[in-house]
Amino acid sequence: MKLGLVGLGKMGLNMRERLRERGLDAIGYDPNAADSDADSLETLVESLPTPRAVWVMVPAGAPTRQVIGQLSRLLAPGDLVVDGGNSRFTEDKLNADILAEHGIRYLDCGVSGGVWGRRNGYALMAGGDAADIDRMMPVFDALRPDGDREDSFVHAGPVGAGHYAKMVHNGIEYGLMQAYAEGYELLAAEDSIVDVPAVLRAWSKGTVVRSWLLDLLVQALSEDPGLDAISGYTEDSGEGRWTVEEAIAHAVPAPVISAALFARFASRQDDSPAMKAVSALRNQFGGHAVRPAETAGIA
């Protein structure tokens, strides 16, 4: 099977390699990548046998919308586009409609696995029509880990359901990471614990909390036992926000996932306007000392 792959960033490049290792003819295009296989999106499309299959792996939002728009003009009825990026699920219906006007099929596919996916395989959550899913199954099977298909692939529902499932996956991921992080901080604060990385490593096998994320934290601590080289400044990339927004839309309580999201917001603030207000209030009613802004950084 021959597949066009648009976007050769960190994820796209690794996926191209895995597909090739598994015997699929993956042809990649990226305007910025030195190792692009085609010098334009047009060339990529022309090089594919009909009916074509194109996997889009570019940043969510405007970049994905732009590629979908271009493909809607370049592809032909019966061709199939998969958005494998981290798009918000609300984009998928729009993408599907744009392509459907030209008779082009559409699937959305959430992809998990990060930089380790090339070796371990990627877990895939797909949304769309069953016939389109079947058509792409050789690609899905090549990308996912070996073993039972059901352990790493799901046809989650209609268009959008794949990204929805991936969004929830990432929301959970926020909560899991924060849970480990709170435990890590507490261990590090307790004098009687003599070697925090050793405690975490001892949870790797046999415990209730063993997981891949724990393995990664053990790995990070083996490289930098006090995490001295990095700051706590932590980005968020959208899925956590969308998960909380969906929880609100469905009236689902999400205290853990939202707490994890807010902790990231707070990590990026040099000082907290809210806590300035609390400090000002304490000073007003109780005469409690405030710390002048100038010296705040010199704790």
Added chain:
Amino acid sequence: MKLGLVGLGKMGLNMRERLRERGLDAIGYDPNAADSDADSLETLVESLPTPRAVWVMVPAGAPTRQVIGQLSRLLAPGDLVVDGGNSRFTEDKLNADILAEHGIRYLDCGVSGGVWGRRNGYALMAGGDAADIDRMMPVFDALRPDGDREDSFVHAGPVGAGHYAKMVHNGIEYGLMQAYAEGYELLAAEDSIVDVPAVLRAWSKGTVVRSWLLDLLVQALSEDPGLDAISGYTEDSGEGRWTVEEAIAHAVPAPVISAALFARFASRQDDSPAMKAVSALRNQFGGHAVRPAETAGIA
């Protein structure tokens, strides 16, 4: 009525003045205060008519325990001690027992009102026996605001109940302040709001959120509209922690009060060990960039 007052800090001094203005003969002692009325605790005790009444207004913990111990040796059977400080309610039974060995009576009394209490009056939450409460009622009536006694005084229950009620009062206070603070930060973050202090001031009358704390926040913003002069570094003084601990002991969900407490903890961290762990994890699985620790402060 003549009353001994031990501790002439910010609160004690103001209370002595209010008691005197209301016609009570309050004699204060403080080893560190220039305007102490007695040169020792012994002198203070000797100057009081029997049965004596002594109000202790010193910091919670060791200082209060020390004064209670001294009073247990200086006072006589039938005398009465009131702990008006911010002691943990668990201290009260211990204090009462120590004094009871000498036939000395004990009340605990939570006092709210801060630096404004001298003028506005203090709200009082007392714990102990009804007969002891009655005996101190002239003092309570002088300290509390004018108007119905029930609006600013309560005999909350047996020894300890006064401090328990005060502890919950302060726990609520944490939550209230954080709620205003989150709203303040959101208004400050929104471009369309041209004058944040003016919005908060417009809530002073007629709204559902009007309160004394709001008035104080309006006052603070009138003095420093962007709260530029102060940092967000915010202390906590025990009652918030005890409230969450009691919530846990009673299996009462306390998400708001605990969130307010944790926000204070976070405000005092230069960098968050937990968020370092989250950032390290994101780097491990996704190759997401971390911010080196060295540049974290230079956002």
Added chain:
Amino acid sequence: MKLGLVGLGKMGLNMRERLRERGLDAIGYDPNAADSDADSLETLVESLPTPRAVWVMVPAGAPTRQVIGQLSRLLAPGDLVVDGGNSRFTEDKLNADILAEHGIRYLDCGVSGGVWGRRNGYALMAGGDAADIDRMMPVFDALRPDGDREDSFVHAGPVGAGHYAKMVHNGIEYGLMQAYAEGYELLAAEDSIVDVPAVLRAWSKGTVVRSWLLDLLVQALSEDPGLDAISGYTEDSGEGRWTVEEAIAHAVPAPVISAALFARFASRQDDSPAMKAVSALRNQFGGHAVRPAETAGIA
């Protein structure tokens, strides 16, 4: 000044009365109200002198959009519409644009005060152009409490800023209520507190936590000391959700307001799917007993 008032629900009726008591000629219309002053929106519009002023006080969402649409066809250039309902701020730009096509001016105005506003006055947060604000000032002055205008009225910013300020006001309100509620539950759980309503009442004067909401809770407890007659099932009406969504959009941590929102969601669940999952997990790894679904209600 003559004002058209569309919507005579709980709020609209009270506002009409207050406006009339203050000497304004308020003419109300409501298709469902027995005491509507006009038998159609057309009649209402025709009865107003030009340039007309119409205050819309109908439920947010579709009902408001429908009235705005009708008014865009009935009013004339230079007329002015105020949306005083609880619309999401994002609606205001749309409303203003629809009306602007017909040369009609638009203001949004958040109104706080509830059923007590008729007597106490309403606090008002307005968004729009200064000239339109000035034109409506007699109405604003009649609605708001007596005293300094700045204590209960603000021109918060351009169109939308009024509803934005009101949204944040309500978000804060969620947090304040939950803080009092957590404290109430903890007092009620503690045996040593003999009279919970009496403790809350004693906070009415002099304390840091005194507020109008506290007064209302005291009032509710005087009517039903154990709150036995009502359930904990608690609706939410949009502003809390929008506040958290805006906090997310601005990367502002909002742990307290979101916790208050989630507590309402949870209050409406007969059983929690999330907690079923936690219970299932505990059973899987630890053999911990689960409570069969059938008996869950018979605790």
Added chain:
Amino acid sequence: MKLGLVGLGKMGLNMRERLRERGLDAIGYDPNAADSDADSLETLVESLPTPRAVWVMVPAGAPTRQVIGQLSRLLAPGDLVVDGGNSRFTEDKLNADILAEHGIRYLDCGVSGGVWGRRNGYALMAGGDAADIDRMMPVFDALRPDGDREDSFVHAGPVGAGHYAKMVHNGIEYGLMQAYAEGYELLAAEDSIVDVPAVLRAWSKGTVVRSWLLDLLVQALSEDPGLDAISGYTEDSGEGRWTVEEAIAHAVPAPVISAALFARFASRQDDSPAMKAVSALRNQFGGHAVRPAETAGIA
């Protein structure tokens, strides 16, 4: 090596079997177990060669304290006791002191692995002196999973550090479970997700969120896809509470672990007193309808 094992509950029985399979001579005693190897604690002690080693595996609190007290009278100087139960770390110093008066050594050891430990092995976190750790290493090695010792065993620090590490482990466990549970509930609430168990199963391999807990949730859902047979009523067994208390003691923010704990508290309430208060407040200020308590259960 011969080991006395006190307590043959779910955990103790499994551990005895694993130890025997690994060639250790484990002799169990339990007053209530049909398959106790000794008819009294005295008999058990007499059957052990000196210096003796006794592993205590009984419920935390009074039962463990009672057994430690008995052992302090039955054992001889140089004997060694290990508390492998889920005791609070603060108990360990007390236990060690009681035993030390009789010249008896003490280790604490947190054990994770649940009902699966017999087959998979248990992870172990031990606290105490290095010489005592060395002496028990054959037992630790028999209990833990195969592979590198450091992946499932840690000498965490002095007496108490083992239980401290286990406590934090369980606190993290609370947060992890709640994160998965929130995601599960959101997927179940979303119409486009056609098969929630299938989505979770597809995360088993290759994803960032893969873990043993996820495997268990997949297993639970394979047995009961809608979790219809169980209620959300969820107990907590102490470690979650202690973790939050320790977070408070160390001023470590723990929003995720505390949210998970509070969700369990809430799951056990037929109705929430706090939400009754919120509902009462809404009724007071806005005339919002409350749901009468009588019909609350009939939603």
